Amino acid sequence: MRPELAPVAGVRLAATAAGIRAAGRDDLTVLELAPGSRTAAVFTTNRLRAAPVLVAEEHLAAAAPRLLVINTGSANAATGAAGMETARAVCAAAAEGFGLAPEQVLPFSTGVIGEPLRLEPFAAGLPRCRDGLAADAAAWWRAADAIRTTDTRPKAASRTVELDGEPVHVTGFAKGSGMIHPNMATMLAFVATDAAVADGPLRDLLREAADGSFNRISVDGDTSTNDALTLTATGAAGAAPLESAADPRLPALREAVAAVCRDLALAIVRDGEGATRLLTVRVEGAADAAEAARVADSVARSPLVKTALFAGDPNWGRILAAAGTALTGEVDWGRVDLHLGATRVVRGGVVAPDYTEAAGEAAMAPEEVTATLSLGRGEAADWMWTCDLTHEYVTINAEYRS
Amino acid sequence: MRPELAPVAGVRLAATAAGIRAAGRDDLTVLELAPGSRTAAVFTTNRLRAAPVLVAEEHLAAAAPRLLVINTGSANAATGAAGMETARAVCAAAAEGFGLAPEQVLPFSTGVIGEPLRLEPFAAGLPRCRDGLAADAAAWWRAADAIRTTDTRPKAASRTVELDGEPVHVTGFAKGSGMIHPNMATMLAFVATDAAVADGPLRDLLREAADGSFNRISVDGDTSTNDALTLTATGAAGAAPLESAADPRLPALREAVAAVCRDLALAIVRDGEGATRLLTVRVEGAADAAEAARVADSVARSPLVKTALFAGDPNWGRILAAAGTALTGEVDWGRVDLHLGATRVVRGGVVAPDYTEAAGEAAMAPEEVTATLSLGRGEAADWMWTCDLTHEYVTINAEYRS
Numbered sequence: 133m134r135p136e137l138a139p140v141a142g143v144r145l146a147a148t149a150a151g152i153r154a155a156g157r158d159d160l161t162v163l164e165l166a167p168g169s170r171t172a173a174v175f176t177t178n179r180l181r182a183a184p185v186l187v188a189e190e191h192l193a194a195a196a197p198r199l200l201v202i203n204t205g206s207a208n209a210a211t212g213a214a215g216m217e218t219a220r221a222v223c224a225a226a227a228e229g230f231g232l233a234p235e236q237v238l239p240f241s242t243g244v245i246g247e248p249l250r251l252e253p254f255a256a257g258l259p260r261c262r263d264g265l266a267a268d269a270a271a272w273w274r275a276a277d278a279i280r281t282t283d284t285r286p287k288a289a290s291r292t293v294e295l296d297g298e299p300v301h302v303t304g305f306a307k308g309s310g311m312i313h314p315n316m317a318t319m320l321a322f323v324a325t326d327a328a329v330a331d332g333p334l335r336d337l338l339r340e341a342a343d344g345s346f347n348r349i350s351v352d353g354d355t356s357t358n359d360a361l362t363l364t365a366t367g368a369a370g371a372a373p374l375e376s377a378a379d380p381r382l383p384a385l386r387e388a389v390a391a392v393c394r395d396l397a398l399a400i401v402r403d404g405e406g407a408t409r410l411l412t413v414r415v416e417g418a419a420d421a422a423e424a425a426r427v428a429d430s431v432a433r434s435p436l437v438k439t440a441l442f443a444g445d446p447n448w449g450r451i452l453a454a455a456g457t458a459l460t461g462e463v464d465w466g467r468v469d470l471h472l473g474a475t476r477v478v479r480g481g482v483v484a485p486d487y488t489e490a491a492g493e494a495a496m497a498p499e500e501v502t503a504t505l506s507l508g509r510g511e512a513a514d515w516m517w518t519c520d521l522t523h524e525y526v527t528i529n530a531e532y533r534s
Numbered sequence: 535m536r537p538e539l540a541p542v543a544g545v546r547l548a549a550t551a552a553g554i555r556a557a558g559r560d561d562l563t564v565l566e567l568a569p570g571s572r573t574a575a576v577f578t579t580n581r582l583r584a585a586p587v588l589v590a591e592e593h594l595a596a597a598a599p600r601l602l603v604i605n606t607g608s609a610n611a612a613t614g615a616a617g618m619e620t621a622r623a624v625c626a627a628a629a630e631g632f633g634l635a636p637e638q639v640l641p642f643s644t645g646v647i648g649e650p651l652r653l654e655p656f657a658a659g660l661p662r663c664r665d666g667l668a669a670d671a672a673a674w675w676r677a678a679d680a681i682r683t684t685d686t687r688p689k690a691a692s693r694t695v696e697l698d699g700e701p702v703h704v705t706g707f708a709k710g711s712g713m714i715h716p717n718m719a720t721m722l723a724f725v726a727t728d729a730a731v732a733d734g735p736l737r738d739l740l741r742e743a744a745d746g747s748f749n750r751i752s753v754d755g756d757t758s759t760n761d762a763l764t765l766t767a768t769g770a771a772g773a774a775p776l777e778s779a780a781d782p783r784l785p786a787l788r789e790a791v792a793a794v795c796r797d798l799a800l801a802i803v804r805d806g807e808g809a810t811r812l813l814t815v816r817v818e819g820a821a822d823a824a825e826a827a828r829v830a831d832s833v834a835r836s837p838l839v840k841t842a843l844f845a846g847d848p849n850w851g852r853i854l855a856a857a858g859t860a861l862t863g864e865v866d867w868g869r870v871d872l873h874l875g876a877t878r879v880v881r882g883g884v885v886a887p888d889y890t891e892a893a894g895e896a897a898m899a900p901e902e903v904t905a906t907l908s909l910g911r912g913e914a915a916d917w918m919w920t921c922d923l924t925h926e927y928v929t930i931n932a933e934y935r936s
Binding site for chain 1: 580581582583609611612613614616617646647648649759837838841842844845847850851852854855857858859861862863865867868880882883884885923924925927928929931932933
């Protein structure tokens with residue numbers, strides 16, 4: 133069921149079938165941001181960074197963005213100097229059409245790596261986008277739909293909070309299904325609020341929200357060349373700007389931004405390529421934060437854990453073995469417990485005395501399951517969201533280009 | 535086609551259906567080693583180490599092994615103190631039956647993690663093994679067959695070299711199909727030679743051979759709780775002992791041991807769960823050895839690379855993206871080349887000017903393909919062997935326990 137989306141004052145959107153991808157399918161999307169908008173962004177940690185990522189970073193350093201231009205069909209990655217020229221030319225064309233400087237345009241691309249991005253479709257598509265700009269919920273949904281690649285459904289989320297008694301909206305949309313792993317995946321996400329937020333607090337809001345959402349999901353352990361997440365504050369709701377981290381209104385806005393990002397990240401992992409189930413991997417009692425993160429990551433990316441999840445198989449040995457891969461030094465397994473949902477499966481490193489296979493199967497039956505692994509080594513905790521590894525994942529990725 | 539196996543003087547083997555696993559299937563194997571044999575071993579780096587691994591390490595430190603006892607059906611891992619008792623009891627029972635001290639027996643187990651290993655089948659099976667000991671090639675094949683779990687075929691290899699004009703044999707067998715990743719996987723391998731080798735050079739031979747074979751293969755990125763590789767030198771061929779690393783006969787023996795281990799490792803990855811194709815990932819021109827290893831590992835474990843391999847899809851962008859995940863700092867992609875087989879696909883970070891999709895498809899058509907990635911960052915090189923990720927992998931691992 134689609135959530136209700138609240139339009140964000142100061143943002144207009146449009147999408148069109150520009151012929152970059154398959155004929156007749158929306159593949160070019162723009163977000164126009166009102167004058168005065170502030171935008172923060174985070175990009176992929178993959179060292180093969182696509183041309184649009186490099187250009188977006190340059191432009192972000194030079195000016196406050198007024199236009200986001202997103203295409204599917206080609207990632208414009210591993211395209212060298214020609215790809216950089218194309219990304220710049222896209223920005224120049226968009227700037228001319230929308231009456232902006234090229235630095236005020238950020239480009240985003242997603243699709244096959246290594247194929248050239250043709251410029252011609254933008255020449256026809258950008259004017260159509262300009263003429264079709266709209267601010268309503270339908271425009272947000274159309275944009276969410278247009279940026280999909282292997283996603284089976286559009287992903288968007290919204291929250292409304294009151295700052296000083298005035299409603300402020302946070303709405304975003306995202307794409308991502310495969311090549312998904314922390315620190316951005318083959319994922320694009322655009323979030324906007326009509327609150328007014330200064331650059332410093334805006335960057336903090338974005339970092340915190342990403343850390344609790346997009347940096348917690350794994351579909352296949354691969355990170356991508358094009359990932360990007362932006363957070364725009366238009367200020368168009370009219371409330372006084374949030375200038376400092378001490379602003380008492382910040383917690384409410386932070387929670388709204390975090391909630392929208394969480395919704396979008398969960399939507400991505402639930403729609404992971406071929407996914408049928410969601411597993412939350414919680415690690416508690418780790419020696420330190422790095423160990424907690426390492427163990428959660430190892431369990432979340434284990435193909436054996438993910439195929440057992442597909443089967444609804446309470447194969448707890450695979451979870452312990454995946455944790456063992458990520459641990460170092462001496463481990464006292466006698467202190468290790470594991471729960472699947474509320475069912476205690478492992479106590480003291482061995483199968484719990486009251487555990488039955490039937491109870492384990494019941495615990496694994498829901499579409500969404502939490503595995504809680506307590507290591508008994510310290511106080512650190514972490515978590516990851518992952519999906520199952522299915523026949524459909526293989527089908528999609530063995531046939532993606534054909 | 536099965537390779538010819540040369541029996542190793544000083545080694546006798548037997549296997550029997552002891553009822554540990556399914557009725558009627560060999561699941562208990564012993565290797566009896568002649569007095570005076572020296573044995574070196576390496577074990578899993580997973581911190582969830584199975585009881586037999588812990589007991590084998592203890593025993594190896596206490597005495598020269600005379601008997602290896604291997605069961606399938608249960609890994610005796612994550613079984614706590616009871617599992618340790620069982621592993622010790624297996625050694626005690628075998629020691630009594632074969633007239634040895636318990637410390638002269640090394641236990642090995644493979645199968646499901648977390649289920650108890652029952653002792654009763656050993657009581658009946660071990661005497662049958664003792665009575666059935668044989669030294670011929672058929673006995674080696676029966677042992678290779680008996681230690682299989684999800685392996686679709688037995689894996690054994692052999693080399694004969696001349697030391698001082700006398701033939702010396704190196705023969706080994708292995709099991710492993712899933713949960714395969716460097717530093718031992720859910721893999722057992724037993725190699726023996728009738729050369730006489732002192733402990734120090736024997737350990738070096740083993741380490742070098744493992745580094746060029748079992749530590750280079752990845753099926754699914756998961757490491758296991760029970761992996762072990764042993765190398766026994768019985769000395770029964772009668773040649774003078776190799777006592778030092780400077781012995782001029784050592785290179786020939788080293789190459790034979792390495793070749794047997796390489797054959798076994800390649801047999802494992804070719805028989806990876808559901809595998810239909812083998813990919814050799816060569817990384818050249820890395821900044822240092824650690825970077826070369828990291829990049830090779832990242833490409834070899836990427837599900838997107840492995841599904842493209844399944845499809846025979848020359849999807850080179852996924853290889854570059856997997857490399858980009860593992861690199862750090864500034865990367866000059868203009869220096870990066872990629873070959874699939876002899877076909878140059880990428881030159882200077884972008885698709886090579888003379889490359890055609892048809893040439894790429896032809897390069898990917900063979901069952902065994904080499905991808906050579908030149909980073910242009912330095913002189914370090916490394917490689918990994920991996921297999922494709924297929925529907926059958928998902929089927930096997932979603933149904934393993936049912």
